[in-house]
Amino acid sequence: MATATEAARPSRISPAHTIKDIAVITKRNLLRNIRLPQLLIFATVQPVMFLLLFNYVFGGAIGGAIPPIAQGEYINWLLPGLLIQVAAFGAGQTALGLTEDLSKGVIDRFRSLPMARSAVLAGRTLSDVIRNGFVIGLMVVMGFLMGFRYQTNFLSFVAGLAVAMVFSYSLSWIMATIGLAVKNPEAAQSAVFLPVFPLVFASSVFVPTQTMPAWLQTFAENQPITVTVNALRGLMLGREALIDYQPGMTANQITQAVAEAPTVEGQVLQSLGWAVAIMIVFVPLAIRVYRKTVS
Amino acid sequence: MRVENVVKTFGETVRALDGVSLEFEPGIVYGLLGPNGAGKTTLIRVLTTLLKADSGYAEVAGVDVRADPVAARTHIGLAGQFAAVDDYLTGRENVEMVGRLYNLSAEEAKRRAGELLERIHLDDAADRTVRTYSGGMRRRLDLAASLVGRPQVLFLDEPTTGIDPQSRLDLWELIRDLIATGTTVLLTTQYLDEADQLANQIGVIDRGKLIAQGTGDGLKDRMGGSVIELHVADDERDRTLEALRAISHEASFETARKSIRLPAPDGSLTLLAVVRRLDESGITAQDVALHKPTLDDVFLTLTGRGAAEAEAERESTKQPGRRGRRERSAV
Numbered sequence: 001m002a003t004a005t006e007a008a009r010p011s012r013i014s015p016a017h018t019i020k021d022i023a024v025i026t027k028r029n030l031l032r033n034i035r036l037p038q039l040l041i042f043a044t045v046q047p048v049m050f051l052l053l054f055n056y057v058f059g060g061a062i063g064g065a066i067p068p069i070a071q072g073e074y075i076n077w078l079l080p081g082l083l084i085q086v087a088a089f090g091a092g093q094t095a096l097g098l099t100e101d102l103s104k105g106v107i108d109r110f111r112s113l114p115m116a117r118s119a120v121l122a123g124r125t126l127s128d129v130i131r132n133g134f135v136i137g138l139m140v141v142m143g144f145l146m147g148f149r150y151q152t153n154f155l156s157f158v159a160g161l162a163v164a165m166v167f168s169y170s171l172s173w174i175m176a177t178i179g180l181a182v183k184n185p186e187a188a189q190s191a192v193f194l195p196v197f198p199l200v201f202a203s204s205v206f207v208p209t210q211t212m213p214a215w216l217q218t219f220a221e222n223q224p225i226t227v228t229v230n231a232l233r234g235l236m237l238g239r240e241a242l243i244d245y246q247p248g249m250t251a252n253q254i255t256q257a258v259a260e261a262p263t264v265e266g267q268v269l270q271s272l273g274w275a276v277a278i279m280i281v282f283v284p285l286a287i288r289v290y291r292k293t294v295s
Numbered sequence: 296m297r298v299e300n301v302v303k304t305f306g307e308t309v310r311a312l313d314g315v316s317l318e319f320e321p322g323i324v325y326g327l328l329g330p331n332g333a334g335k336t337t338l339i340r341v342l343t344t345l346l347k348a349d350s351g352y353a354e355v356a357g358v359d360v361r362a363d364p365v366a367a368r369t370h371i372g373l374a375g376q377f378a379a380v381d382d383y384l385t386g387r388e389n390v391e392m393v394g395r396l397y398n399l400s401a402e403e404a405k406r407r408a409g410e411l412l413e414r415i416h417l418d419d420a421a422d423r424t425v426r427t428y429s430g431g432m433r434r435r436l437d438l439a440a441s442l443v444g445r446p447q448v449l450f451l452d453e454p455t456t457g458i459d460p461q462s463r464l465d466l467w468e469l470i471r472d473l474i475a476t477g478t479t480v481l482l483t484t485q486y487l488d489e490a491d492q493l494a495n496q497i498g499v500i501d502r503g504k505l506i507a508q509g510t511g512d513g514l515k516d517r518m519g520g521s522v523i524e525l526h527v528a529d530d531e532r533d534r535t536l537e538a539l540r541a542i543s544h545e546a547s548f549e550t551a552r553k554s555i556r557l558p559a560p561d562g563s564l565t566l567l568a569v570v571r572r573l574d575e576s577g578i579t580a581q582d583v584a585l586h587k588p589t590l591d592d593v594f595l596t597l598t599g600r601g602a603a604e605a606e607a608e609r610e611s612t613k614q615p616g617r618r619g620r621r622e623r624s625a626v
Contacts, residue, residue: 011365017398024395028384035383035424105379109440112343114368115396 018116025110025123026130029097033131039093043131047086047139054078054206055146062207064247068254069151069240076151077241079143080160080232081205083136084225087168088200090132092192094124094172095179099188102180102293121286125172132168136161150236160235163271167228170275173282180289199225204233210244224274231271234264242267296325296342296448296479301351303337303503311337312348313503319496321356321447324480326494326511328487328593330606334503335483336376339452342481343373356447356479369397372446374437376453380425386412386436387421390443397444404443411439415469431462435469442473449474451482455489467492487589491515499593507597515588521559522592523569524552526581538576542568551604559585 013021033039059074070076101107101120110120140148140161150157175192182191202216203209203226209217220226233241242264243257296319303312312334319325329335340346342355344364353360356370380389387408394404412421415435425433434454441449454470455463470493474480484490490497491511499507499514507514527535532548532555539546539557542565546557559565566585573580586592594604 010363011369013365020398021396024392028381028388028392031388032381032383104382105375106381108345108375109373109379109393110396111345112368112371112373113393113396113444114365114398 013114013116018119021115021119022122022126024115025119026127029124029127030130032097033127042093043090043135044138046089047082047135048142050086051079051082051139051142051146054082058206065211065245066208067237067241067243067245069237071149071151073147073149075143075146075148076237077233078206079139079148080236081203081229083139083161083164083232084167084229085200085205086135086139087132087164088171088196088225089193090135091128091168091171091175092196093131093175094128095175095182095188095192096185097124097128098176098179099183099185102183103185117290118287121176121290125169125176128172129165129169133165136164151240152236152238156235159268160232163228163231163235163268166275167224167271170278170282173279173286176286177282177289180286180293183293199223204229208245210246224271224278227267227274228271230262231264231267234267239264296321296356296481297352297354298338298342299352301338301341301348301353303334303341303346303348310503312341312351314351315500315503315505317498317505317508319479321479322477323495324474324482324493326490326497327481327483327500328485328490328497329483329500330485330594332606333500335500336452337503338500339373339450339481339483343371343450344368369444370447372441372444372449374434374441374449374451374454376456380433380436380440382426383424385422385424386417386428386432386439389425389436390440393440394443399444407443408439411442414473415439429462430458431465434458434462434466438466438469438473442478446478448479448481451480453483453485456485487511487514487593488587499597501594501598507593514593520588521562521565522556522586522588523559523566523583524554524556524586525569525583526554527578528581531578534576535573535578535580538572538578539569542572 033043055075055078059078062077063072063074066072066074066077098107098121101110107120111117174195178191178195179188182188202212202220203223204220205225209220209226212220230242239261240254240258242261243254244261245254245257249257296317298315298317301312301315302310304310315334315338317325327335327338337346341348342353342360344360344367347361355367358367358370360367380386381392384392390408390411391404394407395401397404399407409418409421412418415438417432417435417439420428420432425436428436438451438454441451451470455466458466467489470480470482474493480493482490482493494511497509497511497514498505525535535555536546536548539555543557546555548555557565557569559569563585566583570583573583
């Protein structure tokens with residue numbers, strides 16, 4: 001160890017080699033997504049079903065309680081929220097995919113190959129974010145068919161989708177850590193949904209947070225899912241979507257409320273801040289757990 | 296391949312490898328024989344860089360696996376007992392993927408995959424997803440994947456455990472064919488006949504230690520070849536032993552199996568002599584059988600206890616944990 005001779009220096013894997021490995025693993029994971037019927041259904045039918053159910057079941061009751069910028073159409077309010085809900089659920093696939101590979105010995109094979117170790121996790125999260133991108137695209141198309149119209153402009157709308165993708169990618173790393181820690185696929189299923197459910201429901205995904213009890217409201221308004229949903233709504237509907245809306249507000253009151261509402265830029269920055277913070281914590285953590293798990 | 300005094304413990308009580316040393320020349324097939332839990336898989340995991348040993352030195356294809364695992368991995372191929380092939384890829388995609396990860400160009404990986412799939416007689420099924428494959432086909436595919444990078448050293452971890460006898464014979468033939476090209480192979484198995492069929496040299500491992508080494512014939516010679524085993528009623532035991540000692544003075548009663556055993560150097564001829572002798576003495580045996588030596592006999596000879604016993608003993612000291620789970624899932 002002390003003698004740093006040429007022969008004693010361990011071999012390293014070049015960046016070009018690493019990128020190729022990541023591409024190979026990503027492609028493999030995507031092929032699995034297409035061929036595994038459960039995954040395909042999870043990725044297509046389920047999000048569409050959520051969209052239909054929530055819109056037509058809750059839409060009538062909630063339509064009046066949402067800010068007027070939504071034009072009284074619940075779908076306008078719901079779609080940005082559901083995109084994040086689906087991204088959060090979809091990130092759970094990262095955990096399930098990893099545990100499955102672990103239990104089947106696929107990871108052992110990868111580790112015995114002269115490939116970049118980081119490619120297993122990078123390829124996994126990358127293929128999951130691509131899959132999420134597909135799901136988000138599908139939901140947007142469905143949303144448009146159901147009457148969704150952005151109230152800002154096209155660029156702003158696309159920026160909203162980008163924020164959703166970045167956030168979803170960061171969640172994948174949390175899920176990767178959970179998956180590697182619990183190791184078996186059945187346990188991963190519940191371990192993944194345990195944190196996701198409260199975060200998704202105690203948020204502004206489905207309903208404005210002002211109707212929640214004060215203690216819950218404090219949590220709901222500051223947690224990353226709400227912040228990200230607000231960023232999306234701001235980008236797609238405008239700052240008017242972020243007001244503390246009470247039914248029966250006059251035009252003046254609304255103008256006042258908009259001035260007091262959080263800025264769209266603020267929400268976007270907060271959401272990206274969350275994504276960066278999550279990655280700073282969970283990328284190294286996932287890698288550490290991965291090293292420990294497999295040796 | 297050189298392994299010196301390698302130790303690996305799990306938790307505080309389980310010494311999976313307790314100072315294993317072995318060394319052999321390139322180009323040979325080395326069969327590592329031992330019961331479940333003897334440390335075979337752990338040794339393979341250490342040598343394939345999946346596991347770091349607590350102490351000791353291990354060298355594969357001239358590379359210190361601990362100091363330079365990345366270089367070691369370019370020289371090895373691993374076919375595990377779990378047949379780590381991807382269910383939702385086709386056979387061809389599986390082999391090509393592994394080829395790409397061995398750093399072959401896309402073209403080269405494709406060519407290699409085609410060639411290997413033909414050699415393992417899977418070319419017809421190559422473009423079906425592996426989900427539709429039988430157990431034997433998966434093992435063959437796993438073998439092809441482990442060879443795609445043209446490894447200098449190939450590790451086969453219990454290549455035929457859990458597959459049917461016919462597929463087992465096919466697989467043996469395939470392994471013999473594939474390794475005829477001069478690859479060094481380390482093969483683990485629980486079956487003496489498998490080691491005998493495939494390996495030039497055999498090492499017997501027990502409780503994380505190598506307890507014997509030699510050729511298949513050498514080991515069998517140490518056990519005296521085939522064995523006759525018979526059961527008689529308890530009150531006939533002494534009389535039977537006395538009668539049989541005329542054939543072999545080594546005839547003895549095994550308390551563990553409640554059976555009388557004697558070596559059968561001439562195989563069925565000895566068996567005939569035994570039957571005749573029993574008949575002449577008016578003894579009725581409950582059953583008489585001629586055995587080829589099995590792992591159990593090797594163990595009995597080398598350690599004084601049977602392989603099943605060694606396994607049971609191992610299970611009872613084993614900590615519930617990762618290793619235990621792995622082994623159960625293999626059943």
